[in-house]
Amino acid sequence: MKLRQMCALGAIAVTLGVATPAVANSQLAVLMQEGRRLVEAGSYDQALAVYQQLLQSDSRNPRVHSALGFIYAQRGQFAEAARAYQQAIELDRQNPDFYYALGYSLGMMGENHGAAAAYRQAIRLNNRNAQAYEGLAVILARLGDPQGAIQAYRSVISLEPRSWSAHKGLGVLLLQQRNVAEALTTLRQAARLAPNNASVQLNLGMALLAAGDPASGWQAIDQAMAMGQRDLDLLEQIAELAAAANEPQRAVQAYRRMISLNPERLLTYIQLGDLLMQQNNPLEAAATYRQITRISPTNPEGFYKLGRALAVQGRRSEARSAYQTALKLYREQNNPQGETKVKEAMHQRN
Template identity: 25%
Template sequence: MEDPTMNAPATELELGVLRHLRGDLEGAEELYRVALAAEPENPVTLNNLGFVIAQSGRFAEAVTWYERALDLDADRAVAHLNLGNARAALGDLDGGIEELRRSAELAPDNATAFDNLGQLLLLAGRYAEAETTWTEAVRLAPGDPAPRTAWATVVAARGRLGEAVEILYQALALDDEYAPAWAQLGALLVVRGDLASGCDALSRAKTLAPADTDVRRHLAVALMSLGRRDEAAAELTELLRVDPAATEARVDLAVLHLAADRPSAALALLDRALEKAPDDDRALLHRGLALRELGRTSEADDVLRALAESGSAYSSRASELSEPDVR
């Protein structure tokens, strides 16, 4: 979004910006459209209208407004930035990368353009380019923990876990309440085998961002690895309260119930998970185990036999658990 020079009396464009800044997307869109009707070749209005439409999730429509803005002003860096993000949201990573590169060329001091470009390069698996891009974003915004945390993501993806941890500590030195850095630090520490420190970092992230379900799941996995099953179950239960559609977490909780000799509770969770994702082989495997624990041997064998013959990643384990005639 661009903020035009404010003059008195305020124009529809300026009033639209004010509503936009307050989070009133519908009101902002309405005013931008009024402004556009009065001045149909204003690239600021066209860009802002595209941006508010993109924020409403209508990315294909937003693209048309950004392109109109660029037809009028081909060097408008913010329109290239917004167009790149919209193209990426529509699944066109290459197109998004091209637009964001152009934005960065036109506004080489804009850390946001480099940060967003790094995100797309990471998604495209172009790790070396992503790292170079985020290094530049960090140079441009040395006091902002966000690009530094993103840089750590790609450093970790390239296998340099120790270096990534150090970068995250640098980000937290800038802002020790930046939840994404704590979350990523916790996940990396767990991967490196430092489960206790990883749990501490993830717990800190959870305190700062209690609605982040990914943090809760990573914390639950770390707690399970430490044998703290009741705490892990509590995290997963809360996660499912926040996000009832989190099928993977539902299966994790079922596994904990099985380990605690509660097959009925596990089966109820697994059946619900399979309603949402009927081809979830991990859920099917543990459903077979739950049925067997409940003495429903015939049903268990049917589930495990079908899974053993499916050729999935869990086939060999299902085969080991099946009746001898299917081995």
């Protein structure tokens, strides 16, 4: 699971604040106002320069440090953001927004234990902050504490009953815990709150399948695919789910859509080709594997798989040529295991 970056950064923006009594003279007040204006306009490079200038004259103002943290987070510089928020906390240990922002930044770095501690402190200082509970839920799920994450999501829902993301997160965890009935109820509520969200539809479909309603389940998954036509991660989830559930046509459709979005991703061609081979469709599998050899002519696996697909069709001369290329490339790459499997394939088919 990922933190909801735009929503989180929106909440972090409150840490920018306004000029405080520490900004006593008019020049610093003007700089603070200009920095905030630039941030709100999305001019982060210019805003960074302004706040760095402010820091030289007003280094004890925690809002200046938090503003720098926000800018760094917007630029994806989460280590720098975390350091800035830690400095803000050193100067003001009672501001829950600083701890929330620190938790977000640490979470984006994968520093999950630190993120959990920061979110918990944010909640201690303000137990009405639904986003802090949601951030904590995401981190606890990462840390392998599903019960803690479930409790945190329930806190979000009690504070914000219309939070579709909290309903979705809770539903996913309940499904993982095999609490199918409650997961289904929760995910249905998420779908009512966010009817056009592809990820919600996908998870609702999975819950329906688990509840023994395949017709409704695949209908929801098909809706998810239609909604998420440009979401590679979601399409891959659907493809893998469909392949495992013996729904090859859905899987093929998802893989083909992935290829149209990212025609250079070799793994997708391999996954599609292997599925086509499992479905006794070596003709289309060969065409798929051949794409690998064109995109990456030094990849021996593409030639090996192409050889297998051609051999199954009885196209022995073409298969032998593909195998020989694969063998040559495996040798050049000092891969004896690869050489062995090609030799075995050549012996079996020739």
